[in-house]
Amino acid sequence: MDSRIIKKKLTTLTEHSTAQFGTMTPHHMVEHLSLTVKIAYKIKWPEFEPSEKQLKQKEMLLHTAMDFPKGLQAPGTNGTPLPLKYATLTEAKEQLLKSIEEYNDFFRTNPGELTMHPQLGWLSFAEWEKFHLKHFKHHFEQFGL
Incomplete structure (x- = not known):
């Protein structure tokens, strides 16, 4: 992942940026992306065998041109953004770039x-790259970045 490109895109995101879909604020979205990046290398998720449905989702998401569907909820959130960890959007952006x-x-x-991955099972670096590319694109489109 190229942090320079992401940093450039984030420069236009402010606390007042309006979501075109979803329930996240700009601050929530940045922290959500940071958490997802950390799951790929730092946060240990319990091992599991993906269901047939999850394997099909993995195939579609990682091996086709399919975009992230709008309205998809992060696992374990019930559509409610997680509590904020960082005091400001600026700090959250810095932490995302660090992650x-x-x-x-x-x-x-x-x-x-x-x-x-909490939904897709074991992923290689190449698969994480595909996942993050689509995931970031989805959330950047959410705020018109």
């Missing part, structure tokens, strides 16, 4: 590592 750098460092030093 991207740590993600890149992790997979640079562990290129063959598989890590657990």
Whole structure:
């Protein structure tokens, strides 16, 4: 993931940016992306065997041109954004960029590592890259970035 491109896109995001869909504020969205990046390299998710439905979702999301569907809810949130961790949007943006750098460092030093995604099961770096590309695109479109 290229943090320079993401940093450039984030410069236009403010607390007053309006969501075109969904329930997240700009601050919630940035923290949500940061958390998702951390799941790829830092937050250990319990191992599980994906269901047939989850395997089909993984195939569609990672191996077709399908975009993230609007209205999809993050696992375990019931459509309600998680409480904010950082005091300001600026701090949340800094933490997102830091998490991207740590993600890149992790997979640079562990290129063959598989890590657990909470819905899709084990993912390789290449699969995480596809996932993050679509996930970031989805949320950046949410705020017109």
